[in-house]
Amino acid sequence: MSLLAIILSFIFVILALVLSTAFKLGLGKDIMITCVRATIQLLVVGYILNAVFGLDHPLGIIIMLLIMILVAVRNAAKRGRNIPFVFWKIFITISIVEIVTQGFLLGLKIIPASPQYIISISGMIIGNSMIIANLFLNRLQAEIDLRKEEILLVLSLGGSVKQSIFPILKNSIRASLIPTIEGQKTIGLVQLPGMMTGQIIAGADPIQAVKFQLLIVFLIMAAASLTAIILGFLIYPSLFNTEEQLVTNRFLSP
């Protein structure tokens, strides 16, 4: 793609801006910021990737992955600010998911151990885990808010912390996985996944692209379930204190 083509593609930004102004949507500023940010971020990432690929050293890959994970964790941790160590709990979760998935991919030689593969696929896994962590914490918060009495009831009848929170935990894990599972059901029928589109445009054989996309679909399923379950089990003990009492302000207050 030539530089001219990129410059011409700004027509679409102008179109969005014109529409926003015409219909007084008041989004002009946001559209501008988004476009500028996307341009800068992607360009920087492009150059960094170039450098990492050129370096072809495991440390470069590891540092790159670490940065990706940290950014993802920071974003997801906003959801549960009052929970002690929430940042580290999400960090551990996403790291485990990343290690397990890459372990299988590389260990069974499903993908070659080159930075191109590792970093692109990790990007998808980590991004997806971040969304799942977000959904899970969001849902858990809502469920606890709604079913607080249920938790207290189980405790009041002499139940354990685990007994009291388990149904809620299960529900939250389930709910956070539904979008992923549902989303994959219509895959290819409505829109082609971004990665597949990219490969096809880059000249790959569609069948080859499909095979690769299938791998990603399966991976994301596993990564999503792992994320929700690990995070669930790491998070729930911090909702209670040592006296086995529900510490509601960990979630409920802003």
Place this chain on the structure above:
Amino acid sequence: MSDAKIEVRNVTKVFGKAPQHGVKLLNEGMTKKQILEKTGMTVGVNKASFEVKAGEIFVIMGLSGSGKSTLVRMFNRLIDPTDGQVLIDGQDIVKMKPNELREVRRSKISMVFQRFALFPHRTVLSNTEYGLEVKGADKKKQREKAIESLKLVGLEGYENSYPSELSGGMQQRVGLARALANDPDVLLMDEAFSALDPLIRKDMQNELLELQEKMEKTIIFITHDLDEALRIGDRIALMKDGSIVQVGTPEEILMNPANDYVERFVEDVDLSKVLTAAHVMKRPEVIHSDRGVRVALQIMKDAKISSLYVVDKKQVLVGAITAEDASDALKSGKTIKDIMVHDIQTVTPDTLIADMFEQVATASLPIAVVDEQNRLKGIVVRGAVLAALAGDDIQLNGNEVK
């Protein structure tokens, strides 16, 4: 030792960054408001002390934010007090370790929640069994206990329904049955009827009272509704801003409010719905049915009254005579039995004044107050009812409001 089932001593709860410091400030005499301004900490409960007797319904009543729910949650330690003791049968709940506490919760205290807290995917029976399940009772015993408990609250036949198929009132019966299935001594009811609509609510209150007669549990009932408190409470603790303002029987609270706050609170209460016939009745002048008309006239003359109730030897009410009929009878030689009126308006001692208005207004004789065996306990005259409702300086009989 007193006969207290639960003793609450100086129980304090401070929410915030340094609760212990908050307690210190309270001890130094600072108020809830001052502490909030100075430290940003909220005093949830401020040195609450009282005793709950075995077998009574003790109502903790206050507006929302008064700390009543916080207080009751400290009784089974869903919340830890910052300071103070809660003794149940002399054992300090606050000092218990988690496993001891679980044991107490399984066997001694159960709780009923405002929004029922039923598990939507369990049947009524399975919901009722839940406490026993946690306790680890065997399956057959669980079932028996739960069925018995459902029967007690009138939900026989609904065992296999799901909570969503039941009305609010019925759902709360399931909540109550679940609490009772564990056979606890103490029942904590946190705004248990507040989510129900008014008519159902009244039914539930009556049913709780009926149940209580059979069960004789110690019940701590939280409410923000004064009418509810007066209706079901043997004793009431009034809470404001985290402090207990007054503890007393409904009658004491109405008649001798401890301060302006309580007075303002109770001034709109419809006394006719609290006071009963027993409160306003007088000792009756009576005559035995086998005595003579002349004696009857003499009694009426001495007591300056114009009618007289007639009883048999066991004090059972048989009728009434008027002075007019009696003097006619004296001339014509009739006996008391001949002139006696049988059609007499009667009420029981616990009839609310509100329910006697019509009788009071229309009856030509004072209303007779009789017990279950139809024995005459007293009479109610129009003037006494009016005086009681006016509320000023009346001498109420020393009966507890039921």
